[in-house]
Amino acid sequence: MSIHVCENIKYKLLSLDELIINLDRLSRFKLPYDSYYKVFCSILLKCLIYPKYSKNELEKLSLTQISDYTALIWNMSVKELFPDSKVNEESGKILKLLSEIPFYTNDNNTQILINTKLIISPILEKIEKNTAPQNLNMLIAANNEFNKSNKVTKEKLITFSNKNNLKYPIQKLIIVEGITEEILLPVFADKLNHNFNKEGIYVLGAGGKTKSPSLYLKLKNNLKIPVVILFDNDAKEVSNLLEKNLLKKDKIVIINKGEFEDILSLNLIKRTLNNEYDTIEPILIKDLHLFDRMCLNIENYYRTRNLGEFKKAKLSKLIAKNIKYKTDVSDDINDIINIIIGKI
Secondary structure (H helix, E strand, C coil), X not given: CCEEEECCEEEECCCHHHXXXXXXXXXXXXXXXXXXXXXXXXXXXXXXXXXXXXXXHHCCCCHHHHHHHHHHHHHHHHHHHCCCCCCXXXXXXXXXXXXXXXXXXXXXXXXXXXXXXXXXXXXXXXXXXXXXXXXXXXXXXXXXXXXXXXXXXXXXXXXXXXXXXXXXCCCEEEEECCHHHHHHHHHHHHHCCCCCCCCCEEEEECCCCCHHHHHHHHHHHHECCCEEEEECHHHHHHHHHHHCCCCCCCEEEECCCCCHHHHCCHHHHHHHHHHHCCCCCCCCHHHHHCCCCHHHHHHHHHHHCCCCCCCHHHHHHXXXXXXXXXXXXXXXXXHHHHHHHCCC
């Protein structure tokens, strides 16, 4: 990319790939201040030639200056890449609403960052929809829908997203301990005719029962939307402590029978393993009763058949492909989904 000089500022321009990556990061479900500040600083560290700032020096700059520098570099990059493109100003409002609908953004610092006027519509027109993450696909669709003659509002954006199963903006957060729930809950919900994308439900893995409370406490005072926190049975002590800090709009759900794998349908697990490893000695239902915990039974299956290490993420993806019938949804999972949806 060429080097530009403007009003005693010297900077490199961003490539299209860099603009797409940064737009993706800005539109994910994250605390808006953290997301915008991190993206803006990374752009300035990479692109500003003069004045040149270290990371520590950037921290001493005002947010207004960081916003202004970023807007200059971003928008000049877009204009050089797409000199003849028309700018859809509604797309910038859509990006802002992705933060404003789920999060409280009234504090001055967040407002400075999310009000930065970035040209994004020409970028969206160049993104491959089939390979883009859901947040960018939502922006692409909304950019095509809202324009000068069809102004975007919070209500219109939510209605449009729900109608087209776009997931974003997020309208409910589910915090889970691990990857199994993160992968499987939306698939099970679909079998019960509840589309998490249509209803704007986001399942977020915390990475363990000890991390779920800290994640919730970090987010709770910044979130307008309801939160459901799902714990395994061995997290009762942690969940009891968290309950004292729970907001009225939020809920805690505990899997009384153990962990998520313990409430999966036995026939579903059996079908999944036998379909995937069809040349290996098949697993029987009785093999899933050898130990108290389902993960121990599955580990035993992998070990006795020399299949290598049992990885929850891999197995969850296999199970997701094998969920075919309503009966694959156990009663316990059915109850959890009804709580998430608000039926219980």
